[in-house]
Amino acid sequence: MEPEITTLGSSIPVPCVQELAKEKTSTVPPRYVRFPNEPPIISDTTSLPQVPVIDMQRLFSAEFMDTELEKLHYASKEWGFFQLINHGVSISLVEKVKVGIQELFNLPMEEKKKLWQLPGDIEGFGQTFVMSEEQKLDWGDMFKMVTHPIHLRKPHLFPKIALPFKGQNGPLALILEIFSNRALFRK
Secondary structure, eight states, X not given: OOOOOOOOOOOOOOOOHHHHHHSOOSSXXXXXXXXXXXXXXXSOOTTSOOOOEEEHHHHTOTTTHHHHHHHHHHXXXXXXXXXXXXXXXXXXHHHHHHHHHHHHHTSXXXXXXXXXXXXXXXXXXXXXXXXXXXXXXOSSOEEEOOOSSGGGSOTTXXXXXXXXXXXXXXXXXXXXXXXXXXXXXXX
16 A cells, blocks of 8 residues: 655646746746835845744753743744754755755756656745746745655655765755754753
């Protein structure tokens, strides 16, 4: 019996922005143009709220755990994301992951097509939550992939991903293991 595949959202396929940028054209495709009556792009960001910062060392400190957990709860509930500091992941490991991500985005289009989002899904290359052909698009490609828990991995996607992200010992797996172990085995 095959495992049931969990869907985390839906999106319709969109063109690859990196490929659009290579085309010699004098106009931007209409789906990427924003008009003055649309939400403005703010150049002065000093008065905007700051992304929540969570200190992992404080999460495991008896003295600061409660306040840091409150910050984590707020960040997760109100923002949906946060910046994690003092996590213990080495700079060299982070750099390896960054290089791997750049290599992923630099793949030839034929290889990227193997990793493109399937209709009705948000994982793979593409953009998330595109619901109509008229919807404005961001001028940027993204790649989304669930890696943990393992049962949520997409069978069509994960085996095709390039190293260093694949395998039990790849940098991404190591980072996830570090976070999992810290969460499970508090010191």
